[in-house]
Amino acid sequence: MRTPRPDDIRPGQESVWDYPRPPRLEHVDVRVQIDFGGERIVDTDDVVRVLETSHPPVYYLPIAAFGEALVPTDGASFCEFKGAARYFDVHGGAERADHAAWNYPRPMPGYEDLDDRVAVYAAPMDRCIVDGEVVVPQPGGFYGGWVTAAIAGPFKGIPGSHGW
Template sequence: MAGVMERVCDYPRPPALEPSSQHILIRAGGELLAETRRSYRVLETFHPPTYYLPPESFVEGRLRLAAGRSFCEWKGVACYYDLHGPQAVVRKAAWSYPQPTTPFASIAGWVALYPALVDGCWVDGELVVPQPGGFYGGWITSAVQGPFKGDPNHPELI
């Protein structure tokens, strides 16, 4: 990805699923939460990428299944996870698709999270900026160009 600028307005709809070998690091509660070089990016029009990580990349015991479900027209039914840290619990900080639709079968059981709810997420050493709007879980880096859905400066995308 280095050196390549991606315009999110050029991302497809329905979204695309792309494997990634970028170095992903997530810290929460002052500690390492997850680290991997094996993830998937979901690329959807006007959204920065959302990263899905294999469950084994998370520190054991930190993610616990939470109540509630939601539905995505592209991926299916999502379940949520609370993040249990050394000092606090962050409710519904992450989500997964246990049985996603066929085009997204590769991310079955993999976990995405809201970057705004943790200390930080890094992609190849770059600190991620959370996608605006509390509903979205996109990861903004210098490699992606907006405008992004949820940005209050672009009400047509909210």
């Protein structure tokens, strides 16, 4: 499978094709808000993002910032870099999104800053916001990246990207 040609980068953007593999963690000075079930379930500026080649950033937020919105659920997965993940159902108002969040309770070396942090799939939420901008979910359903105007693709998850 051929690697796609990166999109042109506009002023103020970064290309996901410049992100590394293995992924890099960054503490970032942004405000993240998530609305679900007609409620604001998180509002924090304690944010770590993970950057990986061809993927929009995944934002990890303190579990404590979610209050009662996260309920542990079944299921697990494994990332060769970050380790074993567990999943959460997300609750807001009268709504529930099954398996809509995950974290790494014992992250691998180099990813310890993900301990006690959780990432959320944007698609099932009412909206996810980074510094006032409503994000677009990463294509494909499997991936948890958040697309903003600050990044250029193309992004893993679009049709034909399985082999990237």
